[in-house]
Amino acid sequence: MSVEITKLPSGLTVVTDTMPHLETAALGVWAGVGGRDEKPNEHGISHLLEHMAFKGTTRRSSREIVEEIEAVGGDLNAGTSTETTAYYARVMKADVPLALDVLSDILANPSFVPDELEREKSVIVQEIGAAQDTPDDVVFEHLNELCYPDQPMGRSLLGTAKTLKSFDRDMLRGYLSTHYRGPDMVVSAAGAVDHKRIVEDVAQKFASFEPTPAPKPQAAMFGKGGSRVVHRELEQAHLTLALEGVPQTDLSLFSLQVFTNTLGGGMSSRLFQEVREKRGLCYSIYTFHAPYSDTGFFGLYTGTDPADAPEMMEVVVDVINDAVETLTEAEVARAKAQMKAGLLMALESCSSRAEQLARHVLAYGRPQTVEELVARIDAVSVESTRNAARALLSRSRPAVVALGSGRGLDTAVSFAEGLTKSKAKTLLH
Numbered sequence: 001m002s003v004e005i006t007k008l009p010s011g012l013t014v015v016t017d018t019m020p021h022l023e024t025a026a027l028g029v030w031a032g033v034g035g036r037d038e039k040p041n042e043h044g045i046s047h048l049l050e051h052m053a054f055k056g057t058t059r060r061s062s063r064e065i066v067e068e069i070e071a072v073g074g075d076l077n078a079g080t081s082t083e084t085t086a087y088y089a090r091v092m093k094a095d096v097p098l099a100l101d102v103l104s105d106i107l108a109n110p111s112f113v114p115d116e117l118e119r120e121k122s123v124i125v126q127e128i129g130a131a132q133d134t135p136d137d138v139v140f141e142h143l144n145e146l147c148y149p150d151q152p153m154g155r156s157l158l159g160t161a162k163t164l165k166s167f168d169r170d171m172l173r174g175y176l177s178t179h180y181r182g183p184d185m186v187v188s189a190a191g192a193v194d195h196k197r198i199v200e201d202v203a204q205k206f207a208s209f210e211p212t213p214a215p216k217p218q219a220a221m222f223g224k225g226g227s228r229v230v231h232r233e234l235e236q237a238h239l240t241l242a243l244e245g246v247p248q249t250d251l252s253l254f255s256l257q258v259f260t261n262t263l264g265g266g267m268s269s270r271l272f273q274e275v276r277e278k279r280g281l282c283y284s285i286y287t288f289h290a291p292y293s294d295t296g297f298f299g300l301y302t303g304t305d306p307a308d309a310p311e312m313m314e315v316v317v318d319v320i321n322d323a324v325e326t327l328t329e330a331e332v333a334r335a336k337a338q339m340k341a342g343l344l345m346a347l348e349s350c351s352s353r354a355e356q357l358a359r360h361v362l363a364y365g366r367p368q369t370v371e372e373l374v375a376r377i378d379a380v381s382v383e384s385t386r387n388a389a390r391a392l393l394s395r396s397r398p399a400v401v402a403l404g405s406g407r408g409l410d411t412a413v414s415f416a417e418g419l420t421k422s423k424a425k426t427l428l429h
């Protein structure tokens with residue numbers, strides 16, 4: 001078996017998948033900390049900390065960090081999400097030790113030079129401005145607020161100009177020390193890697209991280225739903241809808257994912273065929289389900305002409321309600337095939353594989369085998385998919401946000417509220 005896993009005395013987990021046919025490797029550090037771990041006065045600090053990791057250490061300047069990796073043809077990047085922050089590199093086989101040294105250095109020895117900190121705050125303020133100019137980002141920001149009111153999960157990962165201004169190097173050091181702990185960190189690598197060598201290097205280079213777990217974030221509470229219309233002069237009306245989904249460990253997760261795919265997961269999905277192909281109401285429409293540790297988020301997005309917004313939302317609601325009871329064997333089989341293909345294709349990319357392994361360890365405590373995952377997909381049936389869909393519609397009242405101009409937006413969101421809890425409850429019995 002090519003996957004090997006070792007837990008160090010510090011609680012940090014090292015997981016690797018050796019892919020002998022490759023001459024390159026992907027490796028990174030995944031920490032179980034993200035936007036939902038922030039207190040109100042820390043809003044945006046997870047993302048800022050990720051940016052500052054590349055701005056110099058006690059051993060390397062910011063320029064030296066990128067030059068060392070790019071001098072060997074590699075690349076280095078990072079990303080912040082609701083529950084995780086990742087720092088990762090892709091390099092040639094011989095340069096894996098260098099990449100691991102750089103990754104450990106930026107996390108264990110950041111310098112947080114005040115001048116660099118102020119510059120990076122300005123960069124993120126520009127990033128916030130760019131997001132505010134992007135309707136897709138704005139509409140989902142409002143939707144998250146509606147779904148998770150007065151909670152970290154409902155806030156933008158970027159923070160605000162006001163919160164960013166308050167951050168100093170002591171706050172960054174405190175946040176790093178509090179949340180980057182051995183039991184909540186995974187070093188994952190895939191491709192041309194040697195597990196034993198990586199374990200030895202990680203044990204040495206990550207020795208400074210505390211062996212006690214980080215504090216747990218507050219439990220997520222999906223809101224009461226409802227609607228919000230955000231008026232802005234735009235060519236299109238941007239429409240979103242959300243329902244409470246299921247967590248990563250829920251037994252119905254794969255059945256719900258199959259329903260999500262049949263509904264709006266591709267060009268053969270019901271919504272794409274009905275709304276775009278048959279009626280020509282939009283260019284883009286899709287659904288997705290994002291599972292978290294203790295909640296889930298089912299979302300739908302589409303953009304249309306403001307005058308068509310009411311018809312669009314009425315059709316969307318009808319398609320969803322109809323799909324719950326009329327899904328066919330062929331649709332479920334097609335969605336399962338798409339899921340299996342996506343899973344197996346990810347195994348062919350060392351970057352995707354390293355990320356998959358890390359996320360499995362953070363979510364389940366161990367990597368799940370391909371055989372396990374395929375078996376779970378194969379176990380999904382028409383009936384389990386319908387049951388997952390019924391539960392989805394009964395679990396929460398829909399949250400709906402419309403962004404744009406025109407009188408049709410209020411009508412559109414009122415149609416969306418027709419995806420009612422009471423109807424779904426009737427379907428359950």
